[in-house]
Amino acid sequence: MTSSEVWDEDTAIRYDASSAEMFGPEVLDPTVDFLADLAGSGAALEFAVGTGRVAIPLATRGVAVTGIELSEPMAAQLRQKVDETTLPVVMGDMATTRVPGEFDLVYLVFNTISNLRTQAEQVECFRNAARHLKPGGRFVIELWVPAIRRMPPGQSVVPMSMGENGHLVFDTYNLATQACTSHHYFHEADGTTRYGSGNFRYIWPAECDLMAQLAGLEFEARYADWHRAPFTSDSDSHISVWRKPATS
Ligand SMILES: C[S@@+](CC[C@H](N)C(=O)[O-])C[C@H]1O[C@@H](n2cnc3c(N)ncnc32)[C@H](O)[C@@H]1O
CATH class of the missing domain: 2.60.40 (Immunoglobulin-like)
Structure with a gap:
């Protein structure tokens, strides 16, 4: 049982148009560059893959991407764009669902960790990311700073x-x-x-770092955006990277 609200069909049908600015090349190109760089020749897992906004262009770049998604209507929208072989999606809660295999990169973008509305589930989400990572693999989050x-x-x-x-x-x-x-x-x-x-549960960057620690991950970097601009006290969003220790 998850505390996340399950996105309905009406929301799923409208998603791409209502988030149109997030599909623009000025947003997506640096996002995909950043993630492709970390994935290298390895495999990536997107938690809450949605309609494939990021996963599809990342897969097009040659990265083997798998998704986890809670909402059937959101996954159905993705499936209209790309087949199961190109982008497999496992239905379930990103805090608990286990996908076969190990990944070089797990990522969770567009503020979506906040859709889990309890601290315990957010910690479980970090643990689930760590469970899927190879030693040396990275977990990346994109999250807003509470205003x-x-x-x-x-x-x-x-x-x-x-x-x-x-x-x-x-x-x-x-x-x-x-x-x-x-x-x-x-x-x-x-x-x-x-x-x-x-409805969301907001989290501060420092709380994310503690959740990562609880999951056995080490802090690697925090940026203000996908271009790796420095994160400062005026940043209203962050891209954070944690690494699974090479020997764990
Ligand atoms: C803001 S959208 C982001 C979708 C996609 N990652 C993107 O960047 O466009 C949030 C997505 O998170 C999914 N979601 C919310 N809670 C979830 C959970 N606990 N497990 C898996 N997916 C979840 C929703 O169904 C929705 O598809």
């Missing part, structure tokens, strides 16, 4: 973005439980407004 600096005392709402298409996003935080809800308002072509929300 709590933007909140004055007593406030629990953070405006996040207002897209050109009128897509309005704001987040609400519960600082006591590390729970966060993202509220999305989409302005549709017919003039109506559609509301969608997602």
Whole structure:
């Protein structure tokens, strides 16, 4: 049993269009370059592979990629683009599902570790990554830094973005439980407004490092983006890399 919300068919059908900016070459090219570099000639496993946004171009680059995915409708969208031989997907929870084989790289992008909404499951997710790694293999996470600096005392709402298409996003935080809800308002072509929300457990970079330690992984690097820009106190997101010790 997972605390993750299971993404439904409507969300899956809309996913690629509603995340269009994440499919642009300015986002995907450096992401795939970074991951292909770490995978080398080895195999990669994507936790929460979704519709294959990253896995498909990575496989196209010659990396043998396998995915784990919880949502049948999301996996069905991926399957419309690529066959099982090119990109096998195992259905299940990324915190517990075991895929046969060992991998040089396990990666979990687009803030998705936060979809697990308990600390215990997030720790299990790190342990599951470590279980799948060869000695010397890497676990990579892309995760936002909680936007709590933007909140004055007593406030629990953070405006996040207002897209050109009128897509309005704001987040609400519960600082006591590390729970966060993202509220999305989409302005549709017919003039109506559609509301969608997602619930998360936010994590600080330091908490990730502790989870990695609990999983027997060693910290290797943290960057502000896929171009390896330095991570600073003003960074609003991070790419973190941990390594399974060569002898473990
Ligand atoms: C933001 S999407 C990311 C998809 C893809 N990795 C990408 O970058 O486009 C989040 C994905 O995580 C999946 N997911 C959420 N919780 C999960 C879990 N516990 N185990 C496996 N997949 C999960 C959702 O079904 C969804 O496909």
